Amino acid sequence: xxxxxxxxxxxxxxxxxxxxxxxxxxxxxxxxxxxxxxxxxxxxxxxxxxxxxxxxxxxxxxxxxxxxxxxxxxxxxxxxxxxxxxxxxxxxxxxxxxxxxxxxxxxxxxxxxxxxxxxxxxxx
Numbered sequence: 449x450x451x452x453x454x455x456x457x458x459x460x461x462x463x464x465x466x467x468x469x470x471x472x473x474x475x476x477x478x479x480x481x482x483x484x485x486x487x488x489x490x491x492x493x494x495x496x497x498x499x500x501x502x503x504x505x506x507x508x509x510x511x512x513x514x515x516x517x518x519x520x521x522x523x524x525x526x527x528x529x530x531x532x533x534x535x536x537x538x539x540x541x542x543x544x545x546x547x548x549x550x551x552x553x554x555x556x557x558x559x560x561x562x563x564x565x566x567x568x569x570x571x572x
Contacts, residue, residue, distance in 0.1 A: 449472070449473035449474050449561055450471070450472045450473055450563075451469055451470070451471055451545050451546070451547060451561055451562065451563030451564075452469065452470045452471075452472070452563060452564070453467060453468070453469045453543065453544060453545045453563045453564060453565060453566045454467070454468050454469075454470075454566055455467040455468050455566060456542075456543060456565075456566030456567045456568045456569075457567075457568070457569070458569045458571065459535055459568070459569070459570055460570070460571070460572050461535060461536060461537055461570055461571075461572055462534060462535065463535050463570070464531070464532060464533045464534075464535065465532045465535065465568060466529055466530070466531050466532070467483070467529065467530040467532065467543055467545075467566060467568075468527055468528075468529055469481070469483075469527060469528045469529070469530075469545030469563055470525070470526065470527045471526045471527065471528075471547065471561075472526070474547070474561070475526065476521065476523070476526045476527070476528060476547060477500060477501040477521065477523040477526075478500055478501070478502070479500055479547040479548060479549065479560065479561075480497055480498065480499050480500055480547065480548050480549060480550050480551045480553075480554055481497065481498050481519070481521060481528040481545065481546070481547050482494065482495070482496060482497035482498075482519075482545065482546050482547075482548065482551065482554040482555075482559065483495045483496045483497075483517075483519060483528075483530045483543060483544070483545055483546075484543070484544050484545075484546065484557070485539075485541035485542065485543045485544070485568075486541055486542050486544070486565070487538075487540060487541040487542075488541075490541075492544075492557065493510070493541075494510060494554065494555050494556075494557065495509070495510055495513050495517065495530070495543075496508060496509045496510070496513065496517055496519040496530060497519070497551035497554050497555065498519045498520070498521050498528065498551075499550070499551050501521075501523060503550075505521060506551070507519050508551050508555070513532075513539075516532065516533050516534045516535075517530060517531065517532050517533070518530070518531040518533075519531075528545060530543070530545075532568070535568075535570045536570060537570045537571060538570075539568060539570050540568060540569050540570050540571070541567075541568060542565035542566070542567050542568075543565060543566050543567075543568050544562060544563055544564065544565040544566075545562075545563040546559035546560075546561060546562045546563065547559060547560055547561045548560050548561075
């Protein structure tokens with residue numbers, strides 16, 4: 449069982465990045481999938497979640513990224529994405545993906561599977 453995050457990098461303020469999180473060993477669409485980030489010296493922050501496919505794939509966002517970030521899932525590819533637009537320097541962090549039972553629990557940091565992080569740096 450593995451979650452593999454990728455897509456991080458250096459981007460200028462106002463730019464965009466798309467993060468990917470590929471699952472192996474389990475079927476991602478049966479779980480809620482979420483993204484988190486942790487900036488240097490700060491606690492891990494929940495960003496977004498998409499519910500399982502049998503609960504309509506409802507999406508949720510924390511206020512700081514609402515309207516700028518979009519979570520989606522490719523069920524055939526067993527992958528969840530985070531499209532990040534209008535990036536700001538304060539978005540700089542290590543971004544991680546996770547899969548869990550329901551988004552309500554994932555908002556509190558409870559997940560069954562965790563992926564490793566990918567670094568996003570927003571700087572000119």
